[in-house]
Amino acid sequence: MKTQVVIVGAGPAGLLLGHLLRAEGIDTVIVERASPDHILGRIRAGVLERTTTDLMDRLGLGARMHAEGLPHDGFHLADGKRLIRIDIAALTGRHVMVYGQTEITRDLMAAAPERGLPIIYEAADVALFDVDGDAPWLTYGKDGATHRIDADFICGCDGYHGPSRRAIPASVATAYEKIYPFGWLGILADVPPCNHELVYANHERGFALASMRSSTRSRYYIQVPLDEKLEVWPDDRLWNELAIRLGPEAAAHMTRGPALEKSIAPLRSFVFEPMRHGRLMLAGDSAHIVPPTGAKGLNLAASDVHYLSDALVRHYKGHDNDAIAGYSGKALARVWKAERFSWQLTRLMHRFPENDAFDRRMQVADLDYIASSVAAQTMIAENYVGLPL
Structure with a gap:
């Protein structure tokens, strides 16, 4: 098979990129190792910046998002005693949208056939070749046979564990990584949220977050050690701990219910440079990971896609090769700013093992100042709602 662009990965980054390129008449194929059901079974966050919602609207795929999503004009920081509201609408003139990443993915997947975007699911053992030459290609296995796709460009949207990043030689790349000494224990339940906006809590017992997927489905998290076991957190114990850490105002409006899903997720910060090598470009989690504290993961992927689709369109329609060459630097400038905000908010709201009484008082003083x-x-609101592209 021959195409202009082959995308590895059918998560939201790969799907968004594929739709944007097809809308411009650029031949594009997506190769995905998982099945559609597996992709849609992933539980992910869903606080969307304007960058992300604008891309969905640009594609004409935002109707369900606007009908079912929850626009948020602010969020709260809690210190165990009070809620500090960050009024992002008043401070920035913009808002964020709560709409699950799974739903974004579902909308993009459903529209692919009618818009002529081919997606090859359950493609095993994807391998990339000649990415630093003028004619890159990849192979994959399906139905007992090995298949080959030749392309002008390969776009790696295949996540942290995918093969795309590994195709870039270590001699020309640098990886920056920070592993945090705790994880987030999350519970998903069919109960109304305790607040109509998100609540990020700093408590002497550790971080907590009150979030939601809809007006009837809530997602809560608490900070736990990395080696914590799920079995030591029955539902009642977790709800009791959430009530303590979120503080009396949020706890008073908390509705408890059985867990639909419960899991522990580790936290890391990761950036891979460069995001382009030859005719291979990386986007989304294949190039960077942020701790979920700042709700930047999906939104950073969307900003990568904005820059990358623009560069490819300019290459094909304007014969502008400088746009491809400049993609990595432009994307990384925004990535590092988002990494900084996520790191700062994580430091502010979590208890680190090395923190002593002085560090704790510094966090309290920071929250008092905010x-x-x-x-x-304003600084927090500008970063939370998304810095300009």
């Missing part, structure tokens, strides 16, 4: 400073709240 509560009383419009400038501090």
